[in-house]
Amino acid sequence: MIVKICGLTDASQVHAATRLGADLIGFVFAKSKRQVTAEDVKTWIPHIVGDAKAVGVFVNQSIDEINKIVQKTGLDYVQLHGQETVADCRNCLVPVIKAVSVSTEADLDKIDAYLEVCEYVLIDGATPGSGQPFDWRLLERINHGKDRLILAGGLNPDNVNHAIEKTGVGGVDVSSGVETEGKKDEDKIHAFIQSAKEGSR
Numbered sequence: 561m562i563v564k565i566c567g568l569t570d571a572s573q574v575h576a577a578t579r580l581g582a583d584l585i586g587f588v589f590a591k592s593k594r595q596v597t598a599e600d601v602k603t604w605i606p607h608i609v610g611d612a613k614a615v616g617v618f619v620n621q622s623i624d625e626i627n628k629i630v631q632k633t634g635l636d637y638v639q640l641h642g643q644e645t646v647a648d649c650r651n652c653l654v655p656v657i658k659a660v661s662v663s664t665e666a667d668l669d670k671i672d673a674y675l676e677v678c679e680y681v682l683i684d685g686a687t688p689g690s691g692q693p694f695d696w697r698l699l700e701r702i703n704h705g706k707d708r709l710i711l712a713g714g715l716n717p718d719n720v721n722h723a724i725e726k727t728g729v730g731g732v733d734v735s736s737g738v739e740t741e742g743k744k745d746e747d748k749i750h751a752f753i754q755s756a757k758e759g760s761r
């Protein structure tokens with residue numbers, strides 16, 4: 561089970577999340593209350609413990625600009641959270657996680673084309689980073705490639721185990737669900753990772 565902790569905003573969170581076992585950590589470069597700069601991320605990446613990988617989250621930014629940020633910071637992956645095309649994904653310098661917002665069954669039809677060129681597809685609700693879940697039952701229709709799907713949207717330490725069991729995805733992602741009063745909370749990160757890894761056994 562791949563666990564991604566998203567929306568980190570300082571070096572101590574990078575150290576804590578990766579020490580606690582996160583496989584992927586996310587930095588939001590798009591407009592957000594969690595927005596960070598390339599200068600900051602470059603200084604935080606050396607605080608990663610073990611083999612965890614750094615993911616930059618972007619929304620409809622030019623691929624040239626994204627590639628420059630990758631070179632400047634040392635990001636391992638980019639997560640494209642807007643209307644980026646399959647061709648955009650192909651032009652990135654590092655492996656891509658393509659986010660797809662799912663509100664109806666029709667949204668699932670986009671997944672296969674992205675899986676052909678991306679390392680993972682992250683399935684999210686309508687408003688990224690809002691802590692709002694979508695109807696996971698929509699994923700029941702998917703019958704292949706689930707090991708490369710990362711589920712996001714409203715997950716927390718209490719529901720992640722059930723979400724994994726219900727959907728059969730290969731990864732989970734969380735931001736709001738491991739925060740207290742808008743700040744990442746080490747105890748919640750620990751509980752989330754334990755529950756996710758436990759749920760996949």
Ligand SMILES: O=C(O)c1ccccc1NCC(=O)[C@H](O)[C@H](O)COP(=O)(O)O
Pocket residue numbers: 566567586588590591592593594617619641684687688689690691692712713714715733734735736737
């Ligand atoms: O987190 C944000 O503020 C954000 C803003 C714009 C685009 C993407 C963003 N987050 C991407 C993520 O991968 C989140 O972890 C994912 O949407 C789940 O968030 P949450 O429901 O808060 O766990």
